Amino acid sequence: MVKGYEVVIGLETHAELNTESKIYCDCKNQFGLEVNSQVCPVCMGMPGALPTLNEKVVDYAIKMGHALNCKINRVCKQDRKNYFYPDLPKAYQISQAEVPLCENGYVDILVDGEERRIGVTRIHIEEDAGKLLHSDKFDGCSLVDLNRCGVPLIEIVSEPDMRSSAEAKAYLETLKSILQYLGICDCKMEQGSIRCDVNVSVHKPGEPLGTRSEMKNVNSFSAAVRGIDYEVNRQIEILENGGRVEQETRRWDDVKGESVSMRSKEDAQDYRYFPEPDLLTIVVDEERVNALKNEIPELPNTKLLRYVRKFGLSQKEATFIAESAELAALFDGCMAKGKYPAKAYATWLLGDFIKYLNDTGKSVSDTCLDADNLTELVGLIEKGTISNAGGKKIFAVIIEKKEDVAALVDKLGLAQVSDSSALEAIADEVLAANEKSVSDYKNGKTNALGYLVGQCMKASKGKANPGMMKEIILKKLG
Numbered sequence: 001m002v003k004g005y006e007v008v009i010g011l012e013t014h015a016e017l018n019t020e021s022k023i024y025c026d027c028k029n030q031f032g033l034e035v036n037s038q039v040c041p042v043c044m045g046m047p048g049a050l051p052t053l054n055e056k057v058v059d060y061a062i063k064m065g066h067a068l069n070c071k072i073n074r075v076c077k078q079d080r081k082n083y084f085y086p087d088l089p090k091a092y093q094i095s096q097a098e099v100p101l102c103e104n105g106y107v108d109i110l111v112d113g114e115e116r117r118i119g120v121t122r123i124h125i126e127e128d129a130g131k132l133l134h135s136d137k138f139d140g141c142s143l144v145d146l147n148r149c150g151v152p153l154i155e156i157v158s159e160p161d162m163r164s165s166a167e168a169k170a171y172l173e174t175l176k177s178i179l180q181y182l183g184i185c186d187c188k189m190e191q192g193s194i195r196c197d198v199n200v201s202v203h204k205p206g207e208p209l210g211t212r213s214e215m216k217n218v219n220s221f222s223a224a225v226r227g228i229d230y231e232v233n234r235q236i237e238i239l240e241n242g243g244r245v246e247q248e249t250r251r252w253d254d255v256k257g258e259s260v261s262m263r264s265k266e267d268a269q270d271y272r273y274f275p276e277p278d279l280l281t282i283v284v285d286e287e288r289v290n291a292l293k294n295e296i297p298e299l300p301n302t303k304l305l306r307y308v309r310k311f312g313l314s315q316k317e318a319t320f321i322a323e324s325a326e327l328a329a330l331f332d333g334c335m336a337k338g339k340y341p342a343k344a345y346a347t348w349l350l351g352d353f354i355k356y357l358n359d360t361g362k363s364v365s366d367t368c369l370d371a372d373n374l375t376e377l378v379g380l381i382e383k384g385t386i387s388n389a390g391g392k393k394i395f396a397v398i399i400e401k402k403e404d405v406a407a408l409v410d411k412l413g414l415a416q417v418s419d420s421s422a423l424e425a426i427a428d429e430v431l432a433a434n435e436k437s438v439s440d441y442k443n444g445k446t447n448a449l450g451y452l453v454g455q456c457m458k459a460s461k462g463k464a465n466p467g468m469m470k471e472i473i474l475k476k477l478g
């Protein structure tokens with residue numbers, strides 16, 4: 001709720017698929033190559049050139065359909081969406097109109113620790129358009145690069161199920177991590193591999209839905225958040241001033257932080273869709289649909305929910321681990337041993353381990369850490385055999401070399417003293433040498449306790465079991 005209004009958000013997300021070749025020709029599908037070097041008569045829209053569907057595009061889209069719990073339409077066609085724009089040489093885009101390849105799905109997301117289910121209306125396949133290049137160097141003209149013409153896209157249309165910009169962001173982040181897990185999209189926002197259009201409306205609770213506006217040109221998740229918040233406030237302001245929200249398409253300008261009207265409902269485009277006559281009906285057999293389903297690993301959003309519900313990790317911890325397939329595999333390997341709490345592992349993985357990976361630029365599999373040596377290390381700390389500080393020393397070794405953890409405890413002299421008579425002797429010595437702190441403590445200055453325990457740890461050269469040490473001191477201070 002914003003200022004007494006309920007916010008309704010739906011998203012149309014375009015993701016470029018990372019197939020080897022384009023959707024209807026053999027041209028290379030790769031970003032950043034020399035302008036107009038990856039083109040042929042088909043993707044340049046030459047008269048008489050015939051498209052052939054790249055079957056990988058269908059496979060990738062079906063995988064995403066499975067991941068988003070969609071019904072897969074095994075029989076569907078492709079349609080021409082007619083419009084004129086200089087980056088579209090054919091003057092139509094091949095897309096899918098009434099029957100998309102996938103429809104009626106959903107995705108579960110986590111927002112501020114709470115689970116939400118967002119409906120997915122449809123996923124269809126289509127081709128990308130070229131790109132206009134504007135620069136002062138061109139004497140005020142714009143040039144066109146057709147390398148992107150025919151790059152395969154899936155468009156994922158959500159139900160209007162989101163109620164805040166935070167939910168929209170979580171939804172987009174979830175889609176991104178799923179696309180990455182499936183390996184079907186590069187997800188490089190700066191290269192435009194994921195883009196979205198945002199539909200927003202506001203209404204008072206209990207009243208009918210408000211008129212929505214569609215915002216285009218939203219090129220990052222943070223821009224989506226800013227764009228939605230701007231649009232929500234703009235619409236509320238209009239309503240509060242007794243006005244009416246127009247149904248229109250707006251363009252988000254992230255630099256200026258505002259949206260501007262592009263066109264109203266009256267001049268909305270009529271795309272005159274009709275079935276693409278140059279392509280056959282898509283027919284996918286059931287075995288193929290099922291085989292693709294079997295290729296799908298446990299997805300990051302499912303992992304995330306499992307880590308939070310079953311293992312009690314925080315959303316932040318769980319997200320961090322679940323987002324990396326390698327890190328998640330390591331964590332799952334540790335938890336499969338069923339020995340120690342998830343938090344104990346998460347502390348290492350999200351602390352020293354991530355720091356090491358960031359500092360060295362290595363990936364998880366480049367290191368020597370595995371579920372066995374990490375579990376052994378966690379066990380030594382949980383049992384009090386070594387201190388946390390000692391654990392860090394061992395961790396630094398086993399991350400780089402396959403060394404026996406138990407042997408390292410001896411080699412590095414890290415075993416904690418947990419023998420109570422030895423600890424009592426240390427305590428007696430320290431208490432005798434620090435009479436002032438003892439009387440401070442007895443006069444109510446409780447922080448003197450920490451000082452005394454610290455002195456004992458120092459006297460033991462860091463080897464005393466700190467928990468036991470504290471108990472002994474407390475007992476002696478009576």
Ligand SMILES: [Zn+2]
Pocket residue numbers: 022025026027038039040041042043044150
């Ligand atoms: Zn081509």
